[in-house]
Amino acid sequence: MILSFFSDLFAYEFMLRALAAGIVLGILAPLIGSIVVVRRLSFIADTLGHFSLVGVSASLLLSTLGVSVFFEEPLFLGLIFSVVGGLLIELFRRSYKSYKEISMVIVISLGTALSAVFFSKAKATGSIYTYLFGSILTVNNYYMYAILITFALVALLFLFFGKQIIAVSFDETSAKFLGINVNVFQLIFMVTLSVVVSVMLESAGVLLVSSMMIIPVAAGMKLGWSFRSTLIIAIFFSELSVFLGLWMAYSLKIPSGAAIVSVNIVILLLVASIKRIVQKRQIAKMDKETS
Amino acid sequence: MQIDIHNLSFAYGHRSVLNNLSLSLAPGDYLVVKGKNGSGKSTLVKCILGINPVKTGMIFFDHEDINNFSKWPLFGYVSQKFEEFNYEYPVTVNELLSVYSLKNTNQSYRLKLLDQLGILDIINENINNLSGGQLQRVFIARAMLNNPEVLILDEPTASIDKLNTEYFYRTVNQLNGQGITVILITHTDSLAHMNYSHVLSLNLDMTYQFQVRDKCDLEEVEKI
Numbered sequence: 377m378i379l380s381f382f383s384d385l386f387a388y389e390f391m392l393r394a395l396a397a398g399i400v401l402g403i404l405a406p407l408i409g410s411i412v413v414v415r416r417l418s419f420i421a422d423t424l425g426h427f428s429l430v431g432v433s434a435s436l437l438l439s440t441l442g443v444s445v446f447f448e449e450p451l452f453l454g455l456i457f458s459v460v461g462g463l464l465i466e467l468f469r470r471s472y473k474s475y476k477e478i479s480m481v482i483v484i485s486l487g488t489a490l491s492a493v494f495f496s497k498a499k500a501t502g503s504i505y506t507y508l509f510g511s512i513l514t515v516n517n518y519y520m521y522a523i524l525i526t527f528a529l530v531a532l533l534f535l536f537f538g539k540q541i542i543a544v545s546f547d548e549t550s551a552k553f554l555g556i557n558v559n560v561f562q563l564i565f566m567v568t569l570s571v572v573v574s575v576m577l578e579s580a581g582v583l584l585v586s587s588m589m590i591i592p593v594a595a596g597m598k599l600g601w602s603f604r605s606t607l608i609i610a611i612f613f614s615e616l617s618v619f620l621g622l623w624m625a626y627s628l629k630i631p632s633g634a635a636i637v638s639v640n641i642v643i644l645l646l647v648a649s650i651k652r653i654v655q656k657r658q659i660a661k662m663d664k665e666t667s
Numbered sequence: 668m669q670i671d672i673h674n675l676s677f678a679y680g681h682r683s684v685l686n687n688l689s690l691s692l693a694p695g696d697y698l699v700v701k702g703k704n705g706s707g708k709s710t711l712v713k714c715i716l717g718i719n720p721v722k723t724g725m726i727f728f729d730h731e732d733i734n735n736f737s738k739w740p741l742f743g744y745v746s747q748k749f750e751e752f753n754y755e756y757p758v759t760v761n762e763l764l765s766v767y768s769l770k771n772t773n774q775s776y777r778l779k780l781l782d783q784l785g786i787l788d789i790i791n792e793n794i795n796n797l798s799g800g801q802l803q804r805v806f807i808a809r810a811m812l813n814n815p816e817v818l819i820l821d822e823p824t825a826s827i828d829k830l831n832t833e834y835f836y837r838t839v840n841q842l843n844g845q846g847i848t849v850i851l852i853t854h855t856d857s858l859a860h861m862n863y864s865h866v867l868s869l870n871l872d873m874t875y876q877f878q879v880r881d882k883c884d885l886e887e888v889e890k891i
């Protein structure tokens with residue numbers, strides 16, 4: 377089965393495209409995900425996915441109605457909605473320092489409801505499935521370019537401002553004493569996160585975008601001893617699950633987001649249990665030595 | 668740096684904490700802030716650092732209004748219990764200090780600082796595995812890293828043992844000897860090992876005494 381997967385992988389253009397998209401997302405997701413974890417923004421990543429979904433479904437509805445919004449591609453309206461949503465959240469967070477999670481729940485529910493209405497009126501209920509659970513095998517060239525451009529921008533951002541981003545993420549107060557404009561950095565990160573979420577939407581699915589960002593990082597944190605090692609391990613696990621997930625999605629005909637995240641979870645569980653066993657052994661050994 | 672505070676009042680919502688407080692520090696002064704829990708010591712330094720926005724009263728640094736001030740890298744700050752820090756994600760002491768170093772800080776100075784603070788041996792440890800005392804000294808090192816002109820320490824020795832506390836105060840004295848202004852909050856430590864120049868005592872009823880060293884009644888202050 378895996379052999380035919382490999383031969384198909386290079387035989388079909390759509391498979392190569394899916395692989396390329398997967399490899400890039402495999403780095404991008406845990407890279408952004410590690411900052412999301414440090415800053416405890418997982419819930420916000422989820423919310424942004426729902427914003428993005430409203431844009432996607434609205435775009436589908438508009439094209440059904442014959443209104444052509446600057447591009448036919450739903451990705452673009454999804455991206456705009458996600459970024460606007462991100463800016464609103466950031467504004468909200470600043471005005472209400474101790475903002476309630478309940479407002480996020482309202483936003484998520486509203487997003488889900490609106491999307492459902494738009495999807496059904498667009499007579500595109502079939503694509504709900506794609507956007508809920510991800511379909512990396514059907515991504516087109518537009519999508520490929522969007523992923524590559526996003527990756528290039530994020531890579532540049534981390535190359536030039538990685539230190540500042542990390543400083544702000546761990547400790548906003550102390551970042552100020554490096555002369556960093558903390559608000560500007562938070563805004564930049566929120567916009568970046570919004571873009572990445574909307575770009576990941578089609579292959580990971582709205583329900584699984586934040587999982588794909590966070591679960592490999594969680595596994596990395598179990599094994600990592602430093603920031604660098606944790607990130608490298610997370611990227612390794614992420615790539616592994618993208619690859620295995622792609623294979624499962626293709627051969628079992630299941631949604632790619634679901635497949636990738638399932639592999640992610642299996643890895644996390646394995647890592648957690650192995651770590652536990654090793655730790656127990658060590659403690660037992662130490663007890664023996666002392667007694 | 669010259670620090671001038673004029674008639675500062677501060678409240679969290681309806682909870683008034685500081686009332687009409689004024690003081691001036693010249694470059695190289697060493698101020699010890701004493702007072703019971705809840706008397707507003709942390710609140711005062713957060714006002715000075717622009718973390719608490721000042722609405723009533725004025726603060727000047729070298730005669731520049733705090734609202735126009737932008738040279739924050741001149742300050743080093745160790746917050747009380749460092750609760751602002753996001754823990755859990757693995758990061759080593761060395762990584763942490765690199766991230767919070769300005770470009771011109773050199774590695775040998777960093778090592779010397781860690782040695783002085785007695786934490787050189789944990790440089791490659793994950794900070795999430797450190798004891799409270801070790802962590803506290805890591806954050807002290809971080810505050811001193813970029814050669815600040817003003818060092819603000821909020822109960823910096825709260826979880827450090829007695830011997831290391833003494834070393835620590837010696838280090839602070841040395842830095843102060845090099846001309847760095849020090850503002851140090853403590854409500855437990857004796858002033859015996861400190862080369863302080865001024866004492867500010869805050870009371871729960873929002874009154875305060877600001878005294879220069881020679882004129883202050885040490886016994887009274889130690890009682891707080």
Ligand SMILES: Nc1ncnc2c1ncn2[C@@H]1O[C@H](COP(=O)(O)OP(=O)(O)O)[C@@H](O)[C@H]1O
Pocket residue numbers: 679682684702703704705706707708709710711
């Ligand atoms: N962020 C805050 N919001 C509301 N009240 C606060 C806050 N921080 C401190 N307080 C209150 O202000 C008073 C002074 O606190 P603080 O400055 O921390 O005192 P100290 O450092 O002298 O122990 C206390 O009554 C405390 O409960």
Ligand SMILES: [Mg+2]
Pocket residue numbers: 708709710747821
């Ligand atoms: Mg305090």
